[in-house]
Amino acid sequence: MSEMPRRSALLTEVLDLGQQIAREVPSLAPELAEISSRAEQPLRVAIAGKVKAGKSTLLNALVGDELAPTDAGECTKLVTWYQHGLVYRVEMTGRDGSTAQLPFEREDGAIDVDLGERDITKIERLTVEWPVKTLEEMTLIDTPGIASVSTDISARSHSFLAPDDEKSTPSDAVIYLLRHLHATDVSFLHSFHEDEYAQPSPINCVAVLSRADEVAVGRLDAMSSAARIARRYGDDPRLRRLVQTVIPVAGLLAQAGTGLRELEYRRLVKLAEASEAETDRLMLTTDRFVNAPTDIGLDEAQRRALLHRLGLFGVRLAVHSIRTGDVGSTAGLASMLRVESGIDQLRGTLFDVFGARRDTLKARSALLAMQRLVAEHQTSDALDARIERTIAGAHEFTELRVLNDIRSGSLNIAGDGLAELERLLGASGTQVNRRLGLPEDSGPDKQKAAVLEELGKWRERAESPLSPRPMASAARVAVRTCEGLFATIAAG
Numbered sequence: 001m002s003e004m005p006r007r008s009a010l011l012t013e014v015l016d017l018g019q020q021i022a023r024e025v026p027s028l029a030p031e032l033a034e035i036s037s038r039a040e041q042p043l044r045v046a047i048a049g050k051v052k053a054g055k056s057t058l059l060n061a062l063v064g065d066e067l068a069p070t071d072a073g074e075c076t077k078l079v080t081w082y083q084h085g086l087v088y089r090v091e092m093t094g095r096d097g098s099t100a101q102l103p104f105e106r107e108d109g110a111i112d113v114d115l116g117e118r119d120i121t122k123i124e125r126l127t128v129e130w131p132v133k134t135l136e137e138m139t140l141i142d143t144p145g146i147a148s149v150s151t152d153i154s155a156r157s158h159s160f161l162a163p164d165d166e167k168s169t170p171s172d173a174v175i176y177l178l179r180h181l182h183a184t185d186v187s188f189l190h191s192f193h194e195d196e197y198a199q200p201s202p203i204n205c206v207a208v209l210s211r212a213d214e215v216a217v218g219r220l221d222a223m224s225s226a227a228r229i230a231r232r233y234g235d236d237p238r239l240r241r242l243v244q245t246v247i248p249v250a251g252l253l254a255q256a257g258t259g260l261r262e263l264e265y266r267r268l269v270k271l272a273e274a275s276e277a278e279t280d281r282l283m284l285t286t287d288r289f290v291n292a293p294t295d296i297g298l299d300e301a302q303r304r305a306l307l308h309r310l311g312l313f314g315v316r317l318a319v320h321s322i323r324t325g326d327v328g329s330t331a332g333l334a335s336m337l338r339v340e341s342g343i344d345q346l347r348g349t350l351f352d353v354f355g356a357r358r359d360t361l362k363a364r365s366a367l368l369a370m371q372r373l374v375a376e377h378q379t380s381d382a383l384d385a386r387i388e389r390t391i392a393g394a395h396e397f398t399e400l401r402v403l404n405d406i407r408s409g410s411l412n413i414a415g416d417g418l419a420e421l422e423r424l425l426g427a428s429g430t431q432v433n434r435r436l437g438l439p440e441d442s443g444p445d446k447q448k449a450a451v452l453e454e455l456g457k458w459r460e461r462a463e464s465p466l467s468p469r470p471m472a473s474a475a476r477v478a479v480r481t482c483e484g485l486f487a488t489i490a491a492g
Helices: 009-024 028-039 055-063 151-163 182-190 214-219 224-236 251-258 262-273 276-281 287-293 300-322 329-340 344-353 358-376 379-394 396-409 419-422 432-436 444-463 469-491
Strands: 042-049 079-085 090-093 099-102 104-107 110-114 125-131 138-142 173-178 205-209 246-248
Touching: 009 028, 009 110, 009 287, 009 358, 009 379, 028 358, 042 055, 042 344, 055 138, 055 173, 055 251, 079 224, 079 396, 099 205, 104 444, 138 344, 138 469, 151 444, 173 182, 173 344, 205 224, 214 224, 214 300, 224 246, 246 344, 251 300, 251 344, 262 276, 262 329, 276 287, 276 300, 276 329, 287 300, 300 329, 329 344, 329 444, 379 396, 396 469, 419 432, 419 469, 432 444, 432 469, 444 469
Parallel strands: 042 138, 042 173, 079 125, 173 205, 205 246
Antiparallel strands: 079 138, 090 099, 090 125, 104 110
16 A cells, blocks of 8 residues: 555644643543544554455455454454554453453464453453554454344444444444345445444445355356456445445455465465366365365365365466466465455555545544534533534535435436546545546646636536536535645646
8 A cells, every 4th residue: 555645634623623622621631632642543444244254354365464363263253453563462452441461372374362261242342463564554443243143243343333322433434345235234334324424434435245256156257257246236226325336355365365375386386287187177166176086296185275275266266377377486376366356456445545535534533523522521512513613614524425425316417427526526536636537647737627627517517507406516516626626736
């Protein structure tokens, strides 16, 4: 991921507002300091989805290290934060606010935390601190699977992402994993979109078609098939109003690509050097690949290990790529696996959608927390009004509201107008060229010409007596966006 930009004017304004409130109401100073501290921390991205959707595998692929356990152990039933730290440590936070550092080991790469005799129903969360560069940019939060047989486990994810006590969720953004578009997925996504501000919105929620390599029964064209399905899901009105986009990702492939071992590569080379008839016979099913007798030089344990690391699709893809000469080294195969897995596309989207709006999402979370704090302590109406004015007056929030209106279907524009408005308001990234639909290397002259064209078009719609009120209102937002873009371009 690219380096995050400096703190925006909006976030600075929000943090200054917190300091003003602390001066006027000193008793709130400690909690306001905590809110400000959160705003300065990396973006918090929660990973949610049904049981067995592949959340922990995806988290490991994003981190670039196999940290999160992928089995059905006790720790997978807890909300677990993975954040950057200078040392390796795991801390438990109880529902009563108590904390304790826990011993842990690394078992086959994943962290094996010793909970001792603790009752997990009394644990609020685990926090894993790890000195990994990825976690300097984003704190990743692994949540228990929804639709679990245990209602208590599912309730942990619901209460974290959709608190029912008028509090905002601790996460700034959400990655939601789905394997098929079921009513359960839509219902859960709806549950944490009920409040326009307090919960995630389509703009800070990305869906992942997980375990995409299992589409098309693991054939070599599985990822192409998964991409078509993901596009269809992304266009589905039920999902479009709830998530920004849908990206197919083969988590197991991505995880293998981040830490492929030389020994694994050599074993795959052995498979590639065997006759096609023999490997085709072996790779017909997972059971046959592990258990069928063969003279290719890999025993059952070695084949099982390859299958565990790459999945059957990954083994097929690796063998095909080695055999055709597309890759010729461990590093080359690892790079190819990452690209094919879709993890690089997801990382890019996270930066374009979440990273570029980092300060806006942080400011939004901070304002919500301040608003709750002021309401709980029944301070003066003037403070609440000041927060409301900040929320209403920030153009970044206004853009989010219009984007949400587009996604929900409450704003209609003929032709390609909706897609153009989404792009201009930063749905695909807030960089100037992204907003204007220009090539990445476009210079100031092309940018100025494009923004003036956009400005004229949206100003005409804003001022036309034929424009319905919602359309005219959205067009005025677009005009202000254009004016801001022009000022940015002119400033160099």
